[in-house]
Amino acid sequence: MIAIQHEDVDIGALVRNAKEHGTGAVVVFDGIVRDDDIRQIELEAYEEVAVPELRKIAREASEKFRLLHVDIVHRIGRLDIGENILVIVVSAGHRKEAYEGSRFIIEAIKAGVPIWKKELTKQGGRWVPGEHPHGSGQPGYHIS
């Protein structure tokens, strides 16, 4: 499941569904709205580009780390503190591939998928600066 959506996702169900034949390890990354003295965050995506880019990252990670299953669900819209922003579920035969594949995916998303985040505070709002100011937003550019 590769999706950009408003709705939350059932992590337990994703894990059960990730257990393809040969699976020995599942790693889940769940990115969460942190209470950095904010009220909410608001997420926005260029969906027509972001979804194919997520698919490409999933495919690359699957090949590079021999992953058996990949889910990436990135949420958009307004989210409260503690809500899931991004859920990545990967399965592999062994733990090393599962951990490394999961990490590859989150770093690639941060580096190159057109999604933006605004922190809504009592004083107003602030767009979160990208982690990769020189090279971000470029499809096909991934940290290796």
Added chain:
Amino acid sequence: MIAIQHEDVDIGALVRNAKEHGTGAVVVFDGIVRDDDIRQIELEAYEEVAVPELRKIAREASEKFRLLHVDIVHRIGRLDIGENILVIVVSAGHRKEAYEGSRFIIEAIKAGVPIWKKELTKQGGRWVPGEHPHGSGQPGYHIS
């Protein structure tokens, strides 16, 4: 929750419960019975030593990686292919700590907690050799 138990565990519930104040990332490791041409596996623990050892590993990981929450649930008894063997849930402010803390915990468990695994095949059974033959089983010995 640090436990050695026969029962399965609700990963979705553990993740929800791991979201302490300040959490920005949750990482879940789920070790699963892999179909290595086996029927089942059987797990055995020296519980009186293994549980305190798991607690010690959780405490060490929390300090070293500033984890906000740690769950370790290791199952024992007979498990079918695809079942959860070991579930580790950690939360942290940022993803780096969450990934590294999770990985530290699994490596420490493999290196030093008295738990054994037997593969039950059509031909009989085979005890799985430890990954760390020289130094395993020693409380306080962790990969760093």
Added chain:
Amino acid sequence: MTATIRFFARFRELLGTDIQAPVEAGATLTGLVRRIAKQNSEGYEAIFDESGNFREFVIIMKNGKRIERGAAGITLVSDNDEIAVFPPVAGG
């Protein structure tokens, strides 16, 4: 000829998005975005420097493909093109 301009994040807040813009023959990507951006000086300054070039961090796409800043001044806009202009990404 018409093109669609999509701004995102802070640029969207300042300039709107899904803007249907008439395009003259020979119009360049930089020229078109400059013209639209001029409707709001804060929006213009967020995207362009004093010389009227895209700022270093600005990302430009035409029909979902990245266009380098240096090439945007010589890239022509065709009928029904979708131009996207946005700041560095910050998902995850």
Added chain:
Amino acid sequence: MTATIRFFARFRELLGTDIQAPVEAGATLTGLVRRIAKQNSEGYEAIFDESGNFREFVIIMKNGKRIERGAAGITLVSDNDEIAVFPPVAGG
């Protein structure tokens, strides 16, 4: 005096576990385990080498604390001690 011997994994299958063993004054850990293990030659050979020393990979605990192989021959067993003997761990 009585001690409890707990074998795990393959050693348990060969020798049983939670064995209540009478202990004489001055009995060493190695001596006690050797005596119990002799009840099954396959079990004995899994744990001890030809010289009667614990094999290199065997792990020994007394009351939950690791005892080095070299020290087991001079470690005395007291009343109510719990001795655990097991192969390398393989959890996770």
